[in-house]
Amino acid sequence: xxxxxxxxxxxxxxxxxxxxxxxxxxxxxxxxxxxxxxxxxxxxxxxxxxxxxxxxxxxxxxxxxxxxxxxxxxxxxxxxxxxxxxxxxxxxxxxxxxxxxxxxxxxxxxxxxxxxxxxxxxxxxxxxxxxxxxxxxxxxxxxxxxxxxxxxxxxxxxxxxxxxxxxxxxxxxxxxxxxxxxxxxxxxxxxxxxxxxxxxxxxxxxxxxxxxxxxxxxxxxxxxxxxxxxxxxxxxxxxxxxxxxxxxxxxxxxxxxxxxxxxxxxxxxxxxxxxxxxxxxxxxxxxxxxxxxxxxxxxxxxxxxxxxxxxxxxxxxxxxxxxxxxxxxxxxxxxxxxxxxxxxxxxxxxxxxxxxxxxxxxxxxxxxxxxxxxxxxxxxxxxxxxxxxxxxxxxxxxxxxxxxxxxxxxxxxxxxxxxxxxxxxxxxxxxxxxxxxxxxxxxxxxxxxxxxxxxxxxxxxxxxxxxxxxxxxxxxxxxxxxxxxxxxxxxxxxxxxxxxxxxxxxxxxxxxxxxxxxxxxxxxxxxxxxxxxxxxxxxxxxxxxxxxxxxxxxxxxxxxxxxxxxxxxxxxxxxxxxxxxxxxxxxxxxxxxxxxxxxxxxxxxxxxxxxxxxxxxxxxxxxxxxxxxxxxxxxxxxxxxxxxxxxxxxxxxxxxxxxxxxxxxxxxxxxxxxxxxxxxxxxxxxxxxxxxxxxxxxxxxxxxxxxxxxxxxxxxx
Numbered sequence: 001x002x003x004x005x006x007x008x009x010x011x012x013x014x015x016x017x018x019x020x021x022x023x024x025x026x027x028x029x030x031x032x033x034x035x036x037x038x039x040x041x042x043x044x045x046x047x048x049x050x051x052x053x054x055x056x057x058x059x060x061x062x063x064x065x066x067x068x069x070x071x072x073x074x075x076x077x078x079x080x081x082x083x084x085x086x087x088x089x090x091x092x093x094x095x096x097x098x099x100x101x102x103x104x105x106x107x108x109x110x111x112x113x114x115x116x117x118x119x120x121x122x123x124x125x126x127x128x129x130x131x132x133x134x135x136x137x138x139x140x141x142x143x144x145x146x147x148x149x150x151x152x153x154x155x156x157x158x159x160x161x162x163x164x165x166x167x168x169x170x171x172x173x174x175x176x177x178x179x180x181x182x183x184x185x186x187x188x189x190x191x192x193x194x195x196x197x198x199x200x201x202x203x204x205x206x207x208x209x210x211x212x213x214x215x216x217x218x219x220x221x222x223x224x225x226x227x228x229x230x231x232x233x234x235x236x237x238x239x240x241x242x243x244x245x246x247x248x249x250x251x252x253x254x255x256x257x258x259x260x261x262x263x264x265x266x267x268x269x270x271x272x273x274x275x276x277x278x279x280x281x282x283x284x285x286x287x288x289x290x291x292x293x294x295x296x297x298x299x300x301x302x303x304x305x306x307x308x309x310x311x312x313x314x315x316x317x318x319x320x321x322x323x324x325x326x327x328x329x330x331x332x333x334x335x336x337x338x339x340x341x342x343x344x345x346x347x348x349x350x351x352x353x354x355x356x357x358x359x360x361x362x363x364x365x366x367x368x369x370x371x372x373x374x375x376x377x378x379x380x381x382x383x384x385x386x387x388x389x390x391x392x393x394x395x396x397x398x399x400x401x402x403x404x405x406x407x408x409x410x411x412x413x414x415x416x417x418x419x420x421x422x423x424x425x426x427x428x429x430x431x432x433x434x435x436x437x438x439x440x441x442x443x444x445x446x447x448x449x450x451x452x453x454x455x456x457x458x459x460x461x462x463x464x465x466x467x468x469x470x471x472x473x474x475x476x477x478x479x480x481x482x483x484x485x486x487x488x489x490x491x492x493x494x495x496x497x498x499x500x501x502x503x504x505x506x507x508x509x510x511x512x513x514x515x516x517x518x519x520x521x522x523x524x525x526x527x528x529x530x531x532x533x534x535x536x537x538x539x540x541x542x543x544x545x546x547x548x549x550x551x552x553x554x555x556x557x558x559x560x561x562x563x564x565x566x567x568x569x570x571x572x573x574x575x576x577x578x579x580x581x582x583x584x585x586x587x588x589x590x591x592x593x594x595x596x597x598x599x600x601x602x603x604x605x606x607x608x609x610x611x612x613x614x615x616x617x618x619x620x621x622x623x624x625x626x627x628x629x630x631x632x633x634x635x636x637x638x639x640x641x642x643x644x645x646x647x648x649x650x651x652x653x654x655x656x657x658x659x660x661x662x663x664x665x666x667x668x669x670x671x672x673x674x675x676x677x678x679x680x681x682x683x684x685x686x687x688x689x690x691x692x693x694x695x696x697x698x699x700x701x702x703x704x705x706x707x708x709x710x711x712x713x714x715x716x717x
């Protein structure tokens with residue numbers, strides 16, 4: 001193999017029996033492996049645009065490092081290289097190690113506070129490069145004043161980084177956009193760790209593990225199943241998903257304009273200015289996260305906040321979208337405030353939450369209604385306060401212990417309380433501000449109704465809490481009524497707010513057996529039946545391999561992600577639903593599911609890859625194909641393009657499908673009984689409804705038997 005302007009030399013070093021020096025320009029495809037270990041990058045190493053650098057498992061690469069106290073050690077001046085050396089990729093890099101034989105990128109010499117320049121991916125096609133089972137450590141911030149600065153790995157959008165370990169980097173991973181950003185990025189099953197070898201560099205005294213900036217195209221980055229320890233996040237913006245990650249001892253979080261935050265575990269985050277923010281133009285979910293001993297400044301712009309555990313918070317602010325839902329969350333020893341600053345604020349719903357020794361308040365500055373129902377607040381030090389600017393507040397079927405349940409609205413608006421249990425709520429009487437139109441219907445109170453409240457009838461006041469027969473299990477977050485409870489069938493008969501209770505049993509139910517179904521007072525319907533059924537969805541690729549982190553959504557009801565076994569279980573009321581399966585890396589699909597009460601239905605779906613690095617793995621599994629010479633012409637096109645291909649043998653069925661950049665299918669053409677030879681399908685830029693699609697990048701995929709081919713095309717208006 002010939003090396004153009006690439007210097008490889010065998011050195012004799014006192015600390016090694018032998019070593020290999022590598023630097024300069026790689027202009028042709030080059031492979032290096034462990035037989036040359038250790039490899040020393042003593043000057044900058046650059047891979048040209050048309051070249052590929054392949055690094056084999058077990059390869060160790062040591063890059064010249066210098067003292068990080070001086071920024072100018074990392075800046076090119078006068079046209080020369082900086083003292084710290086950098087690896088720059090204009091073409092392609094394939095650094096694929098294995099679990100037993102990883103690839104090491106590290107510093108030389110191994111001296112505390114020394115750093116090297118990192119890896120700069122300046123390629124226009126980062127989606128064809130791979131980092132798998134690599135170790136990247138002790139990098140800093142290399143700048144030549146022209147291209148994007150480096151990081152541990154710095155790349156345009158579209159890079160794949162999986163099963164890698166990052167240690168003591170100033171920026172472990174930095175992703176930015178360029179003018180041809182087409183593909184999403186994946187950071188999967190990586191670990192990020194900072195030891196006491198932390199640097200003071202360029203005015204900063206801490207290392208940042210992921211930075212996603214300048215994502216003006218809203219191309220997603222998925223960060224999944226990663227472990228972050230003693231690190232920070234900053235300037236992470238764009239349509240990104242954080243799924244199944246672990247964050248421990250985080251010194252700062254700055255997630256802006258993101259999408260879904262699902263199944264993450266956060267513990268011991270001590271910084272006073274942390275933000276997790278959804279994009280204002282999307283409807284992401286903040287769901288199934290566990291947050292403990294964390295000080296978060298705010299969680300912003302989410303419309304669905306559900307099934308989270310909030311434990312030991314000092315202060316937590318939620319800024320939600322209009323018509324948001326806050327439900328099925330648990331909280332212990334925490335305080336939080338929910339804001340909606342939109343006008344109109346729509347209808348906000350907060351329901352089926354369990355809060356122990358916790359307090360929260362709601363502050364809506366926009367005009368809108370608020371429904372607060374089926375919630376349990378239990379403990380010695382709890383409280384809730386609603387400060388709303390207009391329309392109607394309805395609080396029904398809640399249990400509130402030891403403190404106040406208040407709603408403050410402008411004059412002329414209504415505050416209605418139905419079917420609630422108020423235990424030892426002295427604070428309610430003391431709060432005389434904003435005493436407008438408070439209406440009480442069929443509540444159970446351990447004190448007398450205050451004078452400024454309108455008694456609308458059916459209230460049980462000045463009662464002993466034992467008569468309510470309340471049974472609360474704080475460990476399992478359950479609530480029940482005893483057989484002798486006065487609250488059974490004692491609610492407001494005309495209550496029609498909700499068809500389920502705190503435990504998702506049917507409401508109203510005939511609990512006392514008199515033949516008339518009347519709602520109970522409190523969060524749970526005594527003796528009622530379960531209204532929820534389950535669907536277990538398993539997602540695989542065409543070869544039957546389970547697919548992780550596939551998003552499943554029933555619009556307006558639920559969002560789940562597949563686990564390592566490729567499945568999720570979704571809980572839904574009885575009915576028929578359209579389940580949509582999506583991923584930035586696979587073509588989306590949808591199917592109708594039928595849910596039966598107290599039963600589990602099973603469905604399976606196969607998704608095909610839409611992303612080059614996924615295809616690269618799949619192609620190894622495919623049998624020799626029948627499709628060849630795939631071409632879309634013209635490309636770019638307007639108003640139509642011809643999708644051409646050849647078949648090496650006759651085939652019974654073939655499909656030509658068009659997908660947008662989100663992986664959503666927009667058009668499809670099915671072919672039957674096709675002879676061998678040249679084939680042609682015309683697409684005129686319309687969707688399946690015959691409507692013109694928006695201009696932009698589209699993917700076309702041809703499938704014939706087990707063979708499939710895909711490529712990009714650009715539609716211009």
